[in-house]
Amino acid sequence: MDRIVCVNCGRELGLLSLKDRLADGFVCLQCLVPVGITRLENSAAFSSAEVRALISARTPLIENFSPTRKIGSHLRIDDVNKAFKVRKEVFAFSNLASFELLEDGEIVTSGGLGRALVGGALFGGVGAVVGGVTGGKRSRSVTTSMSIQLNLRNCHRATATIPFIKSEIKQNSSVYKSIRAAAGECLSALQTIIDSQEQADHTERSETAFNSAADEILKFKQLIDAGIISVEEFEAKKQQLLDL
Ligand SMILES: [Zn+2]
Structure with a gap:
């Protein structure tokens, strides 16, 4: 061998x-x-x-990694280094593609890159929450599982999970309400990660567009120098290319 x-x-x-x-x-x-x-x-x-x-x-x-924001022990976010930590594992902001809150196996709410923000505050008092409500009407009075699933990209794993409830809890209990509030805070925080990522993607796209316009202009400049186009034609083309 x-x-x-x-x-x-x-x-x-x-x-x-x-x-x-x-x-x-x-x-x-x-x-x-x-x-x-x-x-x-x-x-x-x-x-x-x-x-x-x-x-x-x-x-x-x-x-x-040095967290600037913490949501209990569920989620730590380092806004400076653009990283977050879930259950001892650190991921880059750019690893987060989407996320969803699952309750008893059903998607209650979700958010992610390129998704429209729909709906209002699902979790009262924790600010605007994210994504569309896709779960059906719930009539059960207990919850046996609740977690947030993170869908990751360009990463060593495809998903990560933030667990909240692993055994039966009555939905009218104060414990349930505080867990649900923490889950809501995590959802809001995850959406800020997505938002900052979309901002970064947008900036990168603008820079790429500008650089390719600059390259084009240089090519046209060479055409003037070679006497192939006039200065007027060059100026017209330049205006057109810079009007991004
Ligand atoms: Zn090695």
Whole structure:
């Protein structure tokens, strides 16, 4: 058998070494654990280049994580480093694609990138909440499970869960109300992450559009210099291109 090495650190890996198999090699757990990855979900779908990129993107997030906002023990957000922490795992803002509140397996409310904001405050007193109400009318008087599921992208896992209720609780109890309020606060906070991400995406798109316009203008400038178009034609084209 060929000797195998970690695609990130280059260390030689024995049969018994803890490692994840990639599409084109192996990565050792000593490289993953320090960046908060205890298991690379669906690891065979990752190339070695993707895993190296993932490790280097996560290193500063993990090292610098320092929450600026906390919602109990459920969710910690670092607005400076644009990262959030759920159950000991840190993710980048850009990892969050969408989220939904599940109660007894039904989606009660959801939010995410590119979704219209619909509906008002579902959870009284915690500010505007997010997303459309898709769950049906509920008539039960107890809840046996409640959690927020996060759908992630460009990440070592596809989903993460914030648990709130794991055993039967009466819906008219004060415990239930306070848990539901905390879940509502988490939903609002998650929406702020999505909003800041959409803002960042928008800025990036504008910059890209400006850069490609600038490139075009340079090409037309060369056409004047070569005597192919007139200065007037160049000015007209420039106006058109800059009118983003
Ligand atoms: Zn390694």
